Amino acid sequence: MDGLAYIPGNEPENPGPLARYLPLTADGIATAFLAQHSRPGDWVLDPFGAAPRTDLEMARLGYRVLVAVNNPVTRFLLETAANPPSQADLRAALAELAAARKGDERLETHLQSLYLTECSKCHRQVPADAFVWERESGVLTGRIYHCSCGDIGEYPATEADQARATSIAATDSLHRSRALERVATPHDPDRVHVEEALECYLPRAVYALITIINKLDSFSLTPERRRALLALVLTACDEASALWPHPAERPRPKQLTIPPRFLEKNVWLALERGVEFWSGGGQLVESVIWPSVPGEAGGLCLFDGPMRDLAPRLKDVSIRAVVTVLPRPNQAFWTLSALWAGWLWGRETAAPFKSVLHRRRYDWNWHAAALYAALKNLSDRLPLNAPLFAIVPEPEPAFLSAAMLAAAESGFDLTGLALRARHDPAQILWRRSAFSHADKKPAGIDAEVVRRAMLSALQERGEPVPFLHLHAAGLAAMADDHSLRWRPEALAQINAPILAALAGPEFVHHTESKNPEIGLWGLAELDAATDSLPDRVEMSIVRFLQKNPGAVLRDLEMALNAELPGLLTPSLGLLRAVLASYALETDGRWSLRPEDSPSTRRADLETATHALTALASRLGVSLQRQESPQRLILWQDSGETVYAFYLLASAVAGRILRQNPYPPESSLLVLPGGRAGLLAYKLGRDPALRSVAERWRIVKFRALRRLSEMTSLTLERFEKELSGDPIEPPEQMELF
Numbered sequence: 001m002d003g004l005a006y007i008p009g010n011e012p013e014n015p016g017p018l019a020r021y022l023p024l025t026a027d028g029i030a031t032a033f034l035a036q037h038s039r040p041g042d043w044v045l046d047p048f049g050a051a052p053r054t055d056l057e058m059a060r061l062g063y064r065v066l067v068a069v070n071n072p073v074t075r076f077l078l079e080t081a082a083n084p085p086s087q088a089d090l091r092a093a094l095a096e097l098a099a100a101r102k103g104d105e106r107l108e109t110h111l112q113s114l115y116l117t118e119c120s121k122c123h124r125q126v127p128a129d130a131f132v133w134e135r136e137s138g139v140l141t142g143r144i145y146h147c148s149c150g151d152i153g154e155y156p157a158t159e160a161d162q163a164r165a166t167s168i169a170a171t172d173s174l175h176r177s178r179a180l181e182r183v184a185t186p187h188d189p190d191r192v193h194v195e196e197a198l199e200c201y202l203p204r205a206v207y208a209l210i211t212i213i214n215k216l217d218s219f220s221l222t223p224e225r226r227r228a229l230l231a232l233v234l235t236a237c238d239e240a241s242a243l244w245p246h247p248a249e250r251p252r253p254k255q256l257t258i259p260p261r262f263l264e265k266n267v268w269l270a271l272e273r274g275v276e277f278w279s280g281g282g283q284l285v286e287s288v289i290w291p292s293v294p295g296e297a298g299g300l301c302l303f304d305g306p307m308r309d310l311a312p313r314l315k316d317v318s319i320r321a322v323v324t325v326l327p328r329p330n331q332a333f334w335t336l337s338a339l340w341a342g343w344l345w346g347r348e349t350a351a352p353f354k355s356v357l358h359r360r361r362y363d364w365n366w367h368a369a370a371l372y373a374a375l376k377n378l379s380d381r382l383p384l385n386a387p388l389f390a391i392v393p394e395p396e397p398a399f400l401s402a403a404m405l406a407a408a409e410s411g412f413d414l415t416g417l418a419l420r421a422r423h424d425p426a427q428i429l430w431r432r433s434a435f436s437h438a439d440k441k442p443a444g445i446d447a448e449v450v451r452r453a454m455l456s457a458l459q460e461r462g463e464p465v466p467f468l469h470l471h472a473a474g475l476a477a478m479a480d481d482h483s484l485r486w487r488p489e490a491l492a493q494i495n496a497p498i499l500a501a502l503a504g505p506e507f508v509h510h511t512e513s514k515n516p517e518i519g520l521w522g523l524a525e526l527d528a529a530t531d532s533l534p535d536r537v538e539m540s541i542v543r544f545l546q547k548n549p550g551a552v553l554r555d556l557e558m559a560l561n562a563e564l565p566g567l568l569t570p571s572l573g574l575l576r577a578v579l580a581s582y583a584l585e586t587d588g589r590w591s592l593r594p595e596d597s598p599s600t601r602r603a604d605l606e607t608a609t610h611a612l613t614a615l616a617s618r619l620g621v622s623l624q625r626q627e628s629p630q631r632l633i634l635w636q637d638s639g640e641t642v643y644a645f646y647l648l649a650s651a652v653a654g655r656i657l658r659q660n661p662y663p664p665e666s667s668l669l670v671l672p673g674g675r676a677g678l679l680a681y682k683l684g685r686d687p688a689l690r691s692v693a694e695r696w697r698i699v700k701f702r703a704l705r706r707l708s709e710m711t712s713l714t715l716e717r718f719e720k721e722l723s724g725d726p727i728e729p730p731e732q733m734e735l736f
C-alpha cells in the first residue's frame with residue numbers, strides 16, 4: 001500500500017432533493033480523482049449509484065458514466081438531475097394540479113382545508129404549516145402557522161385542531177388500503193411489510209397523498225409537466241412522513257423510527273416548496289438507458305438493475321475506472337423508496353426493489369455480503385490495474401471492514417486508504433489485481449502483522465488517534481497480507497486481532513470508557529524524537545505560505561495532503577487552527593501575517609534573547625545559552641538551574657516538551673502571543689502531550705518585554721508575574 005493523498009471536496013450549497021437520505025459526501029472529489037487517472041470520453045462505472053450528485057459531476061466533465069441503479073427513486077433523482085425541470089414547468093404543473101376538481105372544490109382548496117386552524121390573533125381560519133405530535137401519547141400538541149394578519153409562530157394545539165385530525169382519522173383505513181394497494185396486492189407476502197412502513201404516515205398525510213396520486217392517474221399532462229409534477233409529489237411524500245423530529249436542524253433518518261416529538265407537515269405547502277428543491281440551473285447532461293450509450297461528450301448511462309445483473313453484460317464496454325460512493329445501509333430510505341415507487345409509478349416499477357421490505361435490520365455482515373455481491377463479478381471485466389476508487393461517507397470501523405473485505409474478496413488489491421476526520425468521507429483506492437482471487441492461497445490473519453501496523457501508525461502520527469484510525473491501519477495490513485477473506489462471521493474475525501492488540505501494554509486508552517471505539521488511543525512510549533502530526537502540519541503550512549503567498553485553501557490542502565497522505569491526513573480543524581495563528585485571508589487567498597515573516601520572527605527571537613540576558617544580570621543569576629537543537633536559555637544560581645527558557649517563533653513544542661530534562665515547574669516556553677492559541681489547541685487535542693505540559697508555563701514575547709521594563713524586579717516578583725499568564729484557549733484567538 002502506498003500513501004493515498006486525500007482529495008479535498010466542497011460542501012454543496014444546495015445538496016438537492018432527498019439529500020437527507022443520500023450519502024454525506026462532498027463535491028469535486030470524484031472528478032479530481034478522474035483527472036489524475038483518465039481522460040474525458042472514457043467510460044467510468046459506478047456499481048452502486050447511491051450518490052446522484054457524484055455521477056452527475058463526472059458526466060458533466062465529459063466522462064461516460066455507467067451507473068447500475070436498482071432503486072427507482074434514485075434513478076429518478078439521477079435522470080432529473082441530468083435534465084432538471086424548468087421552474088416554469090414546475091409552476092405550471094403545480095397550477096394544473098391546484099385547479100383540478102375534488103368534488104366542487106379546487107384540489108388546492110380541499111387539501112389546504114385539511115390543515116385549517118384558527119389564528120390566535122385575528123381568529124381567521126388559516127392553513128397550518130405543520131402540526132406537532134407526541135409519539136408516546138399520540139397527542140397533537142402544537143401547531144405552526146403564519147397568518148396574513150402578521151401572526152406567526154408555534155402555539156399549543158386547540159380542541160378544534162384535535163377534532164379535525166380525529167375526523168380525518170375516521171376514514172383512514174379506506175385510504176390506507178389504497179396506499180397499500182399501489183405497492184402490494186392483497187395476496188402479496190410483502191403486504192404486511194408495506195403496512196408496517198405505512199405506519200410512518202399519519203391519516204391526514206395518507207389521505208392527502210392518495211388524493212393527489214389518484215389525480216395523477218387521471219391527469220393528462222405534457223411529458224415535461226408530468227415529470228415536473230412527479231418530482232414535486234416525490235419530495236412531498238418525504239415531507240409528509242412523520243420522520244421529522246421537532247425541533248431539529250437536519251435530521252438524517254436511517255431507520256423507520258418515528259421521533260418522540262415530530263412534525264406533521266402540510267402536504268400542499270410541501271408541494272409548493274418542492275419548486276425550489278427541483279428547479280435547477282446547471283448544464284444539461286445526456287442521460288440514456290442501457291444498452292443505449294451516451295455520445296463522445298459524455299453523459300449518464302443508467303442500468304436499470306443491480307450490478308450483479310450488469311456485470312455479465314459488460315463485454316463490449318471498456319471501463320477505464322470504477323468510481324463510486326459506497327452506500328451505507330439505510331432501511332428508512334430503501335423502504336420508503338419501495339413505497340414511493342409504488343405510489344408514483346405503480347406496483348410493477350416497485351416490484352424489483354420490493355425485496356428491501358423483508359428486512360427491517362441491516363447488520364454489517366449483511367452489508368459486506370451485499371457489497372461483495374455487487375463487486376465480485378466486476379474485476380474480470382476490467383483491464384489489469386484498473387482503479388476502483390471509493391468514497392466512504394460517514395466512515396465507521398464496521399463500514400470500513402465491510403468495504404475492504406468485499407473489495408479484497410472480489411479481486412482488488414489495496415493501493416491506499418486515506419482518512420481525515422470522523423465526519424469526512426474516507427477515500428479508498430484499489431486496483432484490479434493481477435491474479436484472480438481463487439488462484440491465491442487463502443492466508444490466515446497474522447495477529448502480529450496487524451499489531452505492528454497499528455503501532456507504526458501511532459508512532460507516525462506522534463499523537464493519540466481515534467479507534468477508527470487504528471482499525472483502518474489494521475485492516476490495511478490485512479489487505480496487504482491478503483488475509484481479508486470471506487469466512488463465516490468475517491467481520492468479527494477481522495476485528496478480533498485489532499482488539500487483541502489494543503489489550504497489549506504498548507497501547508494507552510485515554511478515556512474512562514471501556515468501549516474501545518470511544519476516546520483516543522495512544523502509545524505508552526512514544527519515540528520522543530518524533531514530530532507529532534500537528535507539529536509537522538504547522539511547519540508544512542508555514543513553509544508552503546512562505547513559498548506561495550496568496551494561496552487558495554484548496555491548493556494548500558492538496559499540497560499538505562500529498563505530503564501527509566493516508567492515515568496522516570490532517571483534519572480541517574487542525575489546518576484552520578494553524579491558519580488562524582499565522583495567516584490572513586483576503587478574498588479567499590491566504591498569506592502569512594507580516595509579523596510572521598521569517599525576518600521579523602528572527603528579530604523577535606533576538607530581542608527576547610537580549611531581554612532574558614539583561615534580566616539575568618539584573619536579577620543576579622548566571623546564564624547559559626544553547627542554540628541547537630533548541631534555542632534554550634538557562635538561568636542558574638550556584639550551579640542550580642532556576643529557569644529553563646525555550647525560545648520559539650512557532651508552536652512546534654512537542655519535542656521540547658517531551659525531551660526537556662529540567663523540572664517542568666521551572667521550564668518555560670517563550671513564544672509570540674499569536675502562537676498561544678495554537679499551542680492550546682494542540683494540548684486540547686492530545687491528552688498525552690497535555691499531561692507532559694501540565695506544569696509548564698509560557699511567556700509571550702509581549703509579556704517578556706513588559707517584565708524587562710519593570711523597575712525593582714526581584715526573582716520572587718518575576719516568579720509571581722510568570723504565574724499570571726496561563727495558556728489561552730483557542731477561542732480567545734480573536735483578541736490578538
Ligand SMILES: [Zn+2]
Binds near residue numbers: 122124147148151
Ligand atoms: Zn391572523
